Amino acid sequence: MRFYPAAPYRRAATIGADVVVVLLLVLFAALALAVNEAVSGLAEIPGSIEKVGTETRGALQDAATDVASLPIVGDSIADALRDAGTRAGGGAVEVGQNGREQVEHTANVLAFAVFLIPALLLLVGYGPNRYAQIERLTAARKAMGGTSQTSEHARTIAMRAAFSLPYTTLLRHTKDPFGDLERGDYQALVRAAREEAGLPLDG
Numbered sequence: 001m002r003f004y005p006a007a008p009y010r011r012a013a014t015i016g017a018d019v020v021v022v023l024l025l026v027l028f029a030a031l032a033l034a035v036n037e038a039v040s041g042l043a044e045i046p047g048s049i050e051k052v053g054t055e056t057r058g059a060l061q062d063a064a065t066d067v068a069s070l071p072i073v074g075d076s077i078a079d080a081l082r083d084a085g086t087r088a089g090g091g092a093v094e095v096g097q098n099g100r101e102q103v104e105h106t107a108n109v110l111a112f113a114v115f116l117i118p119a120l121l122l123l124v125g126y127g128p129n130r131y132a133q134i135e136r137l138t139a140a141r142k143a144m145g146g147t148s149q150t151s152e153h154a155r156t157i158a159m160r161a162a163f164s165l166p167y168t169t170l171l172r173h174t175k176d177p178f179g180d181l182e183r184g185d186y187q188a189l190v191r192a193a194r195e196e197a198g199l200p201l202d203g
Helices: 007-067 074-144 152-164 167-171 177-183 187-197
Strands: none
Touching: 007 152, 074 187, 152 177, 152 187, 167 177, 167 187, 177 187
16 A cells, blocks of 8 residues: 655645644544543542541441440440441541542543534544545556556556646646647656655656
């Protein structure tokens, strides 16, 4: 396969466009990571709730252990403290965990969207044309790459160039493209055809 035209200015333009696309994809990825990090920072809020719940439950369980040895009412008070720790502390822990998981999920979804949407738009806009260019360059190399400029093949290519290429392309190589064709001077027209196909001018 042939990925880039041979003409220096067209080759430079194509490489430049490819580099811009790659840099944009890197930029989108960096923005996605920044969004993920920023949103993930909000997980500190439910994380604090979870921490408070854990500490509350632990404190009530420690208190229950301390009072369990009291005569008569020790076990009842200990059970009440443990129950309170489970309800209050455990509930806060559950709320904190759910909130943190939701924030992390939201951060991942937003980061994915920030990268995927612009990346898809960029690739859908650039990719098909770039692929078509590669196909044209590859086909041109197969069709013209090995032809002789002094054979009947050269005349056929010169005719195609004179009758199908833009005048601006023809005039870059000859001041009289149709006169060259009539005189059998095919070299400039073949060069024009090879330039348009993205092949080296002399080949």
